Amino acid sequence: AQSVTQLGSHVSVSEGALVLLRCNYSSSVPPYLFWYVQYPNQGLQLLLKYTSAATLVKGINGFEAEFKKSETSFHLTKPSAHMSDAAEYFCAVRTGDDKIIFGKGTRLHILP
Amino acid sequence: DAGVIQSPRHEVTEMGQEVTLRCKPISGHNSLFWYRQTMMRGLELLIYFNNNVPIDDSGMPEDRFSAKMPNASFSTLKIQPSEPRDSAVYFCASSLDLAENTGELFFGEGSRLTVL
Numbered sequence: 001a002q003s004v005t006q007l008g009s010h011v012s013v014s015e016g017a018l019v020l021l022r023c024n025y026s027s028s029v030p031p032y033l034f035w036y037v038q039y040p041n042q043g044l045q046l047l048l049k050y051t052s053a054a055t056l057v058k059g060i061n062g063f064e065a066e067f068k069k070s071e072t073s074f075h076l077t078k079p080s081a082h083m084s085d086a087a088e089y090f091c092a093v094r095t096g097d098d099k100i101i102f103g104k105g106t107r108l109h110i111l112p
Numbered sequence: 113d114a115g116v117i118q119s120p121r122h123e124v125t126e127m128g129q130e131v132t133l134r135c136k137p138i139s140g141h142n143s144l145f146w147y148r149q150t151m152m153r154g155l156e157l158l159i160y161f162n163n164n165v166p167i168d169d170s171g172m173p174e175d176r177f178s179a180k181m182p183n184a185s186f187s188t189l190k191i192q193p194s195e196p197r198d199s200a201v202y203f204c205a206s207s208l209d210l211a212e213n214t215g216e217l218f219f220g221e222g223s224r225l226t227v228l
Contacts, residue, residue: 049216097168098167
């Protein structure tokens, strides 16, 4: 069965520092992978998605993620963190039976 | 274009009462999902519909939960009777059609349920 694992329920970085949020997936079929962001008291919104085209995917707000099949990873990065990036981030995978399954989430804290 | 609309945004009820959560998906979207979010369990998929037909309800916790989609523009999630452990934020999300696209979901703002 397909699943995603996010390493670290909380990550803190200083403003201006590199953001790295980790996601590993398991999938028996070529995966569709997603990163979503959730701001307080809001629903989730799509940051970026991988659909078997380019392995480096660029999303909104300066985020990008790289699909690495050999490592079964889809880590999210941003070169320079901004205070407005503080939120919860979810990695997700589309399963073979068309479900979208989410990881447990990583809360990103930005330190001034 | 309006996004996914959920109501009520907040609901406080007493144990044993019936709760009905409502969702209006984005017009033209054929797939609709109900998720539950808690601190302990994260985002759990409860049920999803395609073309108004329930496809998979294996995530529905027990018989107290039921969901319907009588038409393409409306869905309900009902809990009867409610229990304190049902307290959570319930999200509805819609998608164009999972079978024909990448499956990007559009979420509503959620319904926060508190059962006392």
